[in-house]
Amino acid sequence: MRGIIDVGGGTRDIFGAGVFDYFLEYGEAFDRCYGVSAGCANIASFLAGQQHRNYEFYTEYAMRKEYMSLDNFIKTGSYVDLDYVYGTLSNSYGEYPLNFEVLKNNPSEFIIIAAEANTGKTKYFTKADLNYNNYAPINASSCVPVVNKPYKIDGVEYFDGGIADPIPYKKALDDGCDELVIILTRPKDSYRVGNSDKRMAQVLARQYPKAAELLEHRAEIYNIQLDAVKKLEEEGVATIIAPKSIGKLKTLTRDIDKLKSLYRKGLVAAKNANIK
Numbered sequence: 001m002r003g004i005i006d007v008g009g010g011t012r013d014i015f016g017a018g019v020f021d022y023f024l025e026y027g028e029a030f031d032r033c034y035g036v037s038a039g040c041a042n043i044a045s046f047l048a049g050q051q052h053r054n055y056e057f058y059t060e061y062a063m064r065k066e067y068m069s070l071d072n073f074i075k076t077g078s079y080v081d082l083d084y085v086y087g088t089l090s091n092s093y094g095e096y097p098l099n100f101e102v103l104k105n106n107p108s109e110f111i112i113i114a115a116e117a118n119t120g121k122t123k124y125f126t127k128a129d130l131n132y133n134n135y136a137p138i139n140a141s142s143c144v145p146v147v148n149k150p151y152k153i154d155g156v157e158y159f160d161g162g163i164a165d166p167i168p169y170k171k172a173l174d175d176g177c178d179e180l181v182i183i184l185t186r187p188k189d190s191y192r193v194g195n196s197d198k199r200m201a202q203v204l205a206r207q208y209p210k211a212a213e214l215l216e217h218r219a220e221i222y223n224i225q226l227d228a229v230k231k232l233e234e235e236g237v238a239t240i241i242a243p244k245s246i247g248k249l250k251t252l253t254r255d256i257d258k259l260k261s262l263y264r265k266g267l268v269a270a271k272n273a274n275i276k
Contacts, residue, residue: 003032003177006039007167008142008160009185010251011062013038014259015243016183017054018266020046028275032109032177034168036161039183040112040138041086047106047127048099056096058259061089068252078148080252082139091133100132111175113161113168114140117150120210122164124171144251145215146200150208163214167225169232181275182229184242191226194219241269 006016020042022028035043045053061067066088068080090098103110104127112125114137125137136151140158143151150157165171172180186192197218205212214221232238243265249258 001031001176002029002179002181003034003172003175004030004043004181004183005034005168005172006036006042006183007185008035008037008039008162010038010144011058011253011259012185012246012249012251012262013042014055014058014263015185015246015266015269016042017045017058018263018268019183019241019270021051021055022267022270023275024049024051030108030181032111032172032175034111034113034172035138035141036113036166036168037142037144040141043110044098044103044135044138047108047110048103049106050099050102053096053098055263057085057089058263059256061085061095063254063256073147076149078143080142080144080148082142082148082151085142086135086139087133090135098135100130103127103130109175111168111171112137112141113165113171114143114158115161115164115211115214117157117159117208117211120164120214122161123158145204145208145211147252150211157208159208159211162222163211163218166218166222167229169225169229169238178237180229180232180238181273182238182240184226184240186242186246187244188226188230188240188242191223192219239273239275241266241273243269 033043066084072081073079089095110127114123129137136153140151141161143159145159197215201212201216229238233240
């Protein structure tokens with residue numbers, strides 16, 4: 001069984017958008033798709049067959065203050081307005097609707113990773129949890145702690161899946177995948193440093209101590225999982241697609257020229273990966 005994982009990474013995941021657009025161009029398909037944070041948006045458009053859709057989000061819509069801004073944070077407690085991104089823009093009446101019917105009928109499974117804010121448990125949503133004009137699980141998976149207040153679904157609060165299971169290769173293997181493609185948004189040999197995570201965790205701990213514990217150890221978890229998937233690559237089970245460099249690009253960068261360059265790097269990296 002063939003699976004693909006997109007680990008997200010804010011607007012830097014325009015790299016992943018490039019990878020998926022290349023796969024759409026050449027008809028690549030996967031049995032199971034695992035999305036973390038921004039990776040969920042890339043996968044949703046991929047399964048909906050909408051080539052270039054996410055490119056528009058990263059290079060046009062993300063520049064709007066309605067998308068992310070200090071004004072949003074002051075007014076709502078969330079820097080990124082997830083309902084604007086996955087509602088106002090993506091619903092059937094939006095500027096660039098997600099083709100939900102195609103997504104729903106795509107035979108590929110779609111697993112969306114989020115973290116329960118109060119328990120720290122990992123939540124694996126599926127395509128069945130998505131509904132017409134309601135993409136709440138994607139919002140939940142993309143809800144960065146401290147930058148955003150938790151996203152609530154059926155009374156349960158969630159944060160970004162990257163603090164719970166940043167590279168969900170174990171879940172994919174447990175689900176029966178014996179061939180994996182893993183999209184990273186930082187170089188393959190780049191390990192996370194947790195200094196900023198620890199500072200943010202101190203703030204988060206006041207209200208969400210379990211989620212704060214995850215955030216505090218996110219770098220450690222990511223680095224352990226990175227070593228594991230690199231070993232899987234050596235064994236021929238996984239193919240890692242990652243940029244060779246990202247410069248000093250931050251998670252929520254709005255440098256259009258650098259974003260466009262990273263997208264092109266995604267296209268090239270997908271081609272060079274020679275997935276069969």
